[in-house]
Amino acid sequence: MSQTSSGPAILVEGLTKSFGDVHALRGIDLVVPRGTVLGVLGPNGAGKTTAVRILTTLLQPDKGKALVEGRDVVRQAAAVRRLIGLSGQSAAIQEELTGRENLEIIGRLYHLSKPDARARAVDLLEQFDLADAADRHAKNYSGGMQRRLDLAASLVGRPKVLFLDEPTTGLDPRSRLGMWDIIRSLVAGGSTLLLTTQYLDEADELADEIVVIDHGLVIAAGTAEELKSRVGGDVLEFSVPDRNAISDSVAAIARVGEGEPHADKETGIVSVGVGGRGSDALVDAVRSLDAAGVQTKGLALRRPSLDDVFLALTGHAAEEEEQRAKRGRSRRKRSGDDPADSDHAGNHTSKDAS
């Protein structure tokens, strides 16, 4: 029988990995308790996929420790492989084969007997709403169906720990919502899940705990609520139709906000955290924008999203990252402080925002 192991489903300590000069991971720590969902959030190139590849035994770390269900991913790789399921960024299915054939073959490779592999395939096709398409070639599936089949394939071996690397990347909004429902139902079944995503709403929606990774480091960790509280309460947001007036508007609201305003020059959207000052800040903002003679649209207060969190933590939006990465990696170093320890009473200003 297998050894008894208690402790978290995933434990990572000081994991580093470099590819030549590129430091994909620069010492990350993760703890994922059993039966919970960890959302690993970060832009492209942050190191999310590298972490997943190490945890799923596809890649060896340079330094550090990684345990899955108490097994070392390097020294007990074979044991780890029996406990995990992986669904990567693209649908890793054989398009020339039918959905049923894909799953049966995976079942056989998990060393299920032929009848068991067949039965498992039927169950999963049913569960993932693919029963009607079971005998069609996967090539003719929609993108959403292919991803569902891929996810089903990762569950054939009844994994205790499931790794989903950007499960909804490239899906249309409707398929994305469908995928979320499926992931939620898996979690309800008690699986431990590590999910990477660049979509902040996705982590918000699905994860119990979130770690934010940027340039190979964990720069923040906590629940979605805890992370949002780091932004410093509510966010004031408006758009400026005249792009030339953006800098004026930023200057005008700089005194109103707590922390520096952020302006997106492409969309003309300007936002600033206003802490707990709520409607007072709104009134102040209207006055000073008016005084500055800036025309605005849709001025409103809203609860912070994880987009704001990312902005507050890194000083740039998640989506801008790719362009930034191309310009070179001249970024300040940051340490990963743990917001879970901080008292997020009221409206502390995020000093990281600069």
Next chain:
Amino acid sequence: MTATVVTPTAVPDSPSPLVRGRWAVSDTLTITYRNLLVWLRVPAYIVFTVIQPVIFVLMFRYVFGGAIHVAVKGGYVNFLMPGIIAQTAAFATFGTAISLAQELKKGVIDRLKSMPMARSAVLAGRLVADTMRMTVTILIVIGVGYAVGFRFENGVIPAILMVALGIFLGVSICMISAFTGLAIGDEESVQAFGLIWLFPVTFLSSAFVPISTMPGWLQAFANNQPVTYVVDTMRSLAIGGPIEASLWKSLVWLVGILVVFGPLAVRAYKRAS
């Protein structure tokens, strides 16, 4: 947390070598089955592996054949067929490289590597399936050859040995292809230039024309390269003639290719991502 955890399949952490050996075989068979199924499903693969050599047979037999004079029993078609069979075996390995590059890009290889299956099975299953595919293709090509006048003139056993040597050539090149596909890892690149060297290597040999008709500098290459050794041996096995010298050189080359590219392919598979 005090829960006692049972692995999902209730298999011990380290299965015995016996169990692992059994899995290595069954996993290889499963992958073989999968690959053959894919082959049957994709018309393009069948076209490339079967129709293409058939067109070559017909073209060389009826278009170029008349201009090529050889002094062998049965005429040019008997000279041609061993060469076509060797080329068929070599070109069949395009599929090996392209499939592996495809699987790598789509993440299929990642998935398989993250599963508790035998790690050797993906390459082994690929090799077994592609060898079967190659064998079927060669038999079809021989059938077409017979229809256009080719005859084995040297008995049944040499004929079987000729086919076997052709397959051995294919298996060796299969290793180069597997390595190429995994190392390049991009289907389009593999298709465009990954195996382009196969054209000169097969054409600048004794496969289609007598080497004595080539210019001197080219003869120097053509006379001393493995495809020529293999084709000369196959031709002698098919229609009679001396085999000793070319057979040994063929075997040394083919084994050498396996010894070099087998481990390279395995290493590329382990590193592939």
